[in-house]
Amino acid sequence: MVGAQPANFEALEAQARTLLAIFIASGYEAVAPDIIQPAGVFLDVVGEALRGRTYVFTDLNGEEMCLRPDLTVPTCRLYLARHPQADREAFYSYNGPAFRFQPVGAGASHPREFRQAGIEAFGGADAGEADARTLVLILRALQQAGLSKWRLQTGDVGLFDALLDDANMPERWRRRLRDHFWRPDALHAELKRLSTEPARSAAAFPRSLIDALDPEDPAGAENLVAAYLDEQGIELIGARTAAEIAEGLLGIAADAKAPPLKPETAALIESYVGTHLPAAEVAPALRRFAGSAGAGFARAIDAYERRLKLLADSGVDVARMEFSAEFGRNVGYYTGFVFEVIAETLGAESPVAGGGRYDSLLKAVGAPRNVSAVGAAIHTERLLAVVRGAKS
Structure with a gap:
């Protein structure tokens, strides 16, 4: 109680x-x-x-x-x-x-x-x-x-963010992948969709409405959505407004017109997310494909390596530390280094x-x-x- x-x-x-x-x-x-x-x-x-x-x-x-x-x-x-x-x-x-x-x-x-x-x-x-x-x-x-x-389970949300920042993709896709980071199955499914059929999400909506939406004109999109709801006799139920519905549909409309995520970019993200190693082995492993990622990701690896050295110099037994790229704890506000001490x-x-x-x-x-x-x-x-x- x-x-x-x-x-x-x-x-x-x-x-x-x-x-x-x-x-x-x-x-x-x-x-x-x-x-x-x-x-x-x-x-x-x-x-x-x-x-x-x-x-x-x-x-x-x-x-x-x-x-x-x-x-x-x-x-x-x-x-x-x-x-x-x-x-x-x-x-x-x-x-x-x-x-x-x-x-x-x-x-x-x-x-x-x-x-x-x-x-x-x-x-x-x-x-x-x-x-x-x-x-x-x-x-x-x-x-x-x-x-x-004890043993330490660690991760680094900042590494994932740096990898996405270096990748060639629309910002809305970065936001979506970051949102899915806490749910590995959803993240893998979204990567597959973006690299094969980014327009698939538009199939559930009237094609005429999706084609009429202009991502550069949010106000016009809201008017189009409001008119469509009125024509179809659909009432707004719950907390979502026509503007919020239009914002979501604009993303779907943009996806319908966008080329798929490059397979090599999706493979790079999958390779990173699949990294599960003793903490001391992480930086060398990530550097093997860092050349395909970008300068931001390389700097994030340097920061990871420096932090590990600071811990070792302070007397922490880094051999008791494990790293999982998918580990981000179950709280949504973390942006960088994360850890749990396990008995x-x-x-x-x-x-x-x-x-x-x-x-x-x-x-x-x-x-x-x-x-x-x-x-x-x-x-x-x-x-x-x-x-x-x-x-x-």
């Missing part, structure tokens, strides 16, 4: 205080973001996987609110309340509850109310150094709490900690521009279960 104290509440509190003390000693100010948050902010940025698991309600003023499903977005809002221009470097730490719907039978490792102890860093000039510092501190805190056996006894479905880089999130919640940002959180219930199991 939401709000009930777990049986091991005192042990969790003691562990969380230990973790928070480690973070504070490393220069991260302790903060306590609000538990109740505006729902719109979360539902816009957290991604599909988390959106459907967020507890949303309407308060007595008619405002849609939610119980925070994580502490990263609330900490971003706290930072912006203090620094509206997002022009200051800041380091925050926290310890508190988060709430997510879990299906029946999800198990003790997936409670509906759980605690996160974490850190967030805003405004750093050196992204690679900030990424490495975040992971090193999380690992140090886990180890001091008693976690000795052998719980497995990959229940990571003990995780985090990553999210340079566009602050702008999405109100900052005047994108801001360099990275953070991570420890799932304290899981950590306690692992540590207790190791001692028993």
Whole structure:
């Protein structure tokens, strides 16, 4: 039941205080973001996987609110309340509850109310150094709490973005592929469609309407769609407006007139997405086909390699790190390096900690521009279960 104290509440509190003390000693100010948050902010940025698991309600003023499903977005809002221009470097730490719907039978490792102890860093000039510092501190805190056996699952959304940016394709296709990145099956299906039959999606709509739409004239497209709906006696149902319908149809119309994605470009993207290797082997493997990608992708590989060296120089055993190009965590706001710390006894479905880089999130919640940002959180219930199991 939401709000009930777990049986091991005192042990969790003691562990969380230990973790928070480690973070504070490393220069991260302790903060306590609000538990109740505006729902719109979360539902816009957290991604599909988390959106459907967020507890949303309407308060007595008619405002849609939610119980925070994580502490990263609330900490971003706290930072912006203090620094509206997002022009200051800041380091925050926290310890508190988060709430997510879990299906029946999800198990003790997936409670509906759980605690996160974490850190967030805003405004750093050196992204690679900030990424490495975040992971090193999380690992140090886990180890001091008693976690000795772990492995790291990592990915890098920035590598995928750089590969798409270098590829010769319409921007709308890049957006579509980025949207599908979190769903591998959908990504592969979309790549196949774009490289064979990009016009296929137009088949479900009247050809006369699709042919009449001009991608360079959105206002005219809205009028055409409104007239077509009126002629056919079709009423708008739900939240979509004629302008939104027209925007979607313009993309379909443009696809109907576009040549397919070059097979070599689709093959290059498939080759990257299929990369699953020990972290130390990734850069050499990607460089083997980087010449076909472009300069942006080559720079992203350099950044990956530098971050790995920073981690190794900080004492992280990179032999315990694995890389999967498709790994992006289940939260939609990550833009770069992502990771999860996995304990052998719980497995990959229940990571003990995780985090990553999210340079566009602050702008999405109100900052005047994108801001360099990275953070991570420890799932304290899981950590306690692992540590207790190791001692028993």
